[in-house]
Amino acid sequence: MVKHTGLGGSRSDGDRVWPAKAAPVPRGRVLVVEDHEDTRFMLKTFLEMSGFAVCEAKDGESAMEMAVNDVPDLILMDLGLPRFDGLSVTRRIRAHEAIRHLSIIFLSGWTDPQRLRDAVDAGCDDYLVKPVEPDRIVAVIEHWLTPNARFAAAWYGAAGAAVKQ
Numbered sequence: 595m596v597k598h599t600g601l602g603g604s605r606s607d608g609d610r611v612w613p614a615k616a617a618p619v620p621r622g623r624v625l626v627v628e629d630h631e632d633t634r635f636m637l638k639t640f641l642e643m644s645g646f647a648v649c650e651a652k653d654g655e656s657a658m659e660m661a662v663n664d665v666p667d668l669i670l671m672d673l674g675l676p677r678f679d680g681l682s683v684t685r686r687i688r689a690h691e692a693i694r695h696l697s698i699i700f701l702s703g704w705t706d707p708q709r710l711r712d713a714v715d716a717g718c719d720d721y722l723v724k725p726v727e728p729d730r731i732v733a734v735i736e737h738w739l740t741p742n743a744r745f746a747a748a749w750y751g752a753a754g755a756a757v758k759q
């Protein structure tokens with residue numbers, strides 16, 4: 595018997611949607627924005643082991659694209675990035691009608707108070723200084739994935755956009 599497959603190509607990759615074997619229902623979708631490859635890989639690995647679905651971006655431009663197109667639940671954002679930095683990405687997200695509600699957590703090696711103020715002014719929800727205990731990162735992510743925290747972030751983002759004008 596001849597099977598007609600029409601114009602369709604191979605569908606063999608059809609079930610490769612999410613790496614969900616260990617955790618069928620992810621606790622949330624986290625976009626990890628980090629230009630340092632080893633750090634990005636470590637973050638992705640332990641977040642997936644903790645039950646989150648993870649997507650990655652290695653510069654500011656692709657972070658913005660992924661935030662708009664994939665709409666994660668939360669963004670873990672490095673500050674120093676190629677193209678445009680974490681502050682610029684955060685400002686753009688807060689000014690973007692469709693995604694301004696996203697929770698944004700900065701994860702940075704910078705500790706000086708001005709950087710923290712800049713990050714808050716840009717609209718971040720939280721700021722973690724590297725090195726951070728993995729359990730602490732998970733706890734902060736869980737906090738910002740709760741509905742109330744999201745609502746607060748949306749309100750805060752709107753307030754931030756108003757101040758800019």
Ligand code: CA
Pocket residue numbers: 628629630672673674675
């Ligand atoms: Ca960096």
